[in-house]
Amino acid sequence: MEGLTKDALDQVAAYFLALSEPTRLNILSFLREGEKNVGELANLCDYTSANISRHLAILSKHGLVARENRGTSVYYRIADESVYTLCDLVCGSLVRQFEEQALTQKAFARSSSSSKK
Secondary structure (H helix, E strand, O other): OOOOOHHHHHHHHHHHHHOOOHHHHHHHHHHOOOOEEHHHHHHHHOOOHHHHHHHHHHHHHOOOEEEEEEOOEEEEEEOOOHHHHHHHHHHHHHHHHHHHHHHHHHHHHHHHHHHOO
Protein backbone atom coordinates (compact mmCIF):
# COMPACT_ATOMS: atom_id res chain seq x y z
CA MET A 1 0.00 0.00 0.00
CA GLU A 2 3.04 2.17 0.25
CA GLY A 3 3.00 5.05 -2.18
CA LEU A 4 -0.68 4.78 -3.08
CA THR A 5 -2.64 7.98 -3.48
CA LYS A 6 -5.70 8.71 -1.36
CA ASP A 7 -7.90 7.87 -4.36
CA ALA A 8 -6.15 4.54 -4.81
CA LEU A 9 -6.54 3.76 -1.10
CA ASP A 10 -10.24 4.62 -1.38
CA GLN A 11 -10.52 2.06 -4.19
CA VAL A 12 -8.71 -0.56 -2.10
CA ALA A 13 -11.07 0.11 0.80
CA ALA A 14 -14.09 -0.21 -1.52
CA TYR A 15 -12.72 -3.55 -2.79
CA PHE A 16 -12.45 -4.86 0.77
CA LEU A 17 -15.89 -3.45 1.55
CA ALA A 18 -17.28 -5.53 -1.32
CA LEU A 19 -15.71 -8.59 0.34
CA SER A 20 -16.98 -7.68 3.80
CA GLU A 21 -20.49 -9.07 3.31
CA PRO A 22 -21.04 -12.78 4.09
CA THR A 23 -23.52 -13.27 1.24
CA ARG A 24 -20.99 -12.01 -1.29
CA LEU A 25 -18.33 -14.32 0.15
CA ASN A 26 -20.82 -17.16 -0.15
CA ILE A 27 -21.46 -16.25 -3.79
CA LEU A 28 -17.71 -16.21 -4.49
CA SER A 29 -17.40 -19.59 -2.82
CA PHE A 30 -20.09 -21.09 -5.06
CA LEU A 31 -18.52 -19.51 -8.15
CA ARG A 32 -15.26 -21.21 -7.25
CA GLU A 33 -16.97 -24.42 -8.38
CA GLY A 34 -17.76 -22.88 -11.79
CA GLU A 35 -20.00 -20.35 -13.46
CA LYS A 36 -23.61 -20.06 -12.37
CA ASN A 37 -26.65 -18.00 -13.25
CA VAL A 38 -28.56 -15.80 -10.82
CA GLY A 39 -31.27 -18.41 -10.22
CA GLU A 40 -28.72 -21.10 -9.37
CA LEU A 41 -26.91 -18.77 -6.97
CA ALA A 42 -30.17 -17.67 -5.38
CA ASN A 43 -31.12 -21.30 -4.84
CA LEU A 44 -27.71 -22.19 -3.38
CA CYS A 45 -27.61 -19.13 -1.10
CA ASP A 46 -31.30 -19.41 -0.16
CA TYR A 47 -32.00 -15.78 -1.13
CA THR A 48 -34.19 -14.15 -3.74
CA SER A 49 -32.85 -13.59 -7.24
CA ALA A 50 -33.23 -9.84 -6.73
CA ASN A 51 -31.06 -9.96 -3.61
CA ILE A 52 -28.38 -12.04 -5.35
CA SER A 53 -28.46 -9.70 -8.36
CA ARG A 54 -27.71 -6.72 -6.10
CA HIS A 55 -24.74 -8.53 -4.57
CA LEU A 56 -23.49 -9.59 -8.00
CA ALA A 57 -23.69 -5.98 -9.20
CA ILE A 58 -21.37 -4.93 -6.38
CA LEU A 59 -18.95 -7.79 -7.06
CA SER A 60 -19.00 -6.92 -10.77
CA LYS A 61 -18.41 -3.22 -10.09
CA HIS A 62 -15.19 -4.11 -8.28
CA GLY A 63 -13.99 -6.51 -10.97
CA LEU A 64 -14.48 -9.67 -8.92
CA VAL A 65 -17.03 -11.33 -11.20
CA ALA A 66 -17.73 -11.19 -14.92
CA ARG A 67 -21.10 -11.71 -16.54
CA GLU A 68 -22.11 -13.23 -19.84
CA ASN A 69 -25.56 -13.11 -21.42
CA ARG A 70 -26.78 -16.39 -22.87
CA GLY A 71 -30.28 -16.16 -24.23
CA THR A 72 -32.53 -15.13 -21.38
CA SER A 73 -29.99 -16.04 -18.67
CA VAL A 74 -26.96 -14.21 -17.36
CA TYR A 75 -24.08 -16.36 -16.16
CA TYR A 76 -21.47 -15.20 -13.69
CA ARG A 77 -17.92 -16.38 -13.21
CA ILE A 78 -14.91 -15.23 -11.28
CA ALA A 79 -13.10 -12.44 -13.09
CA ASP A 80 -10.15 -12.21 -10.70
CA GLU A 81 -8.93 -15.58 -9.37
CA SER A 82 -6.57 -13.78 -6.99
CA VAL A 83 -9.55 -13.14 -4.71
CA TYR A 84 -9.32 -16.80 -3.69
CA THR A 85 -5.65 -16.40 -2.75
CA LEU A 86 -6.64 -13.45 -0.58
CA CYS A 87 -9.59 -15.28 1.00
CA ASP A 88 -7.52 -18.43 1.61
CA LEU A 89 -4.83 -16.33 3.27
CA VAL A 90 -7.34 -14.60 5.55
CA CYS A 91 -9.20 -17.83 6.35
CA GLY A 92 -5.94 -19.64 7.11
CA SER A 93 -4.89 -16.84 9.44
CA LEU A 94 -8.25 -16.97 11.25
CA VAL A 95 -8.04 -20.75 11.63
CA ARG A 96 -4.59 -20.40 13.21
CA GLN A 97 -5.92 -17.72 15.60
CA PHE A 98 -8.89 -19.92 16.60
CA GLU A 99 -6.58 -22.90 17.14
CA GLU A 100 -4.26 -20.80 19.33
CA GLN A 101 -7.24 -19.51 21.33
CA ALA A 102 -8.53 -23.06 21.80
CA LEU A 103 -5.12 -24.22 23.04
CA THR A 104 -4.90 -21.27 25.42
CA GLN A 105 -8.40 -21.96 26.76
CA LYS A 106 -7.59 -25.65 27.15
CA ALA A 107 -4.38 -24.85 29.03
CA PHE A 108 -6.24 -22.36 31.22
CA ALA A 109 -8.96 -24.93 31.97
CA ARG A 110 -6.30 -27.52 32.93
CA SER A 111 -4.45 -25.11 35.20
CA SER A 112 -7.71 -23.91 36.73
CA SER A 113 -8.92 -27.44 37.47
CA SER A 114 -5.55 -28.53 38.88
CA SER A 115 -5.41 -25.52 41.22
CA LYS A 116 -8.79 -26.51 42.69
CA LYS A 117 -7.44 -29.86 43.89
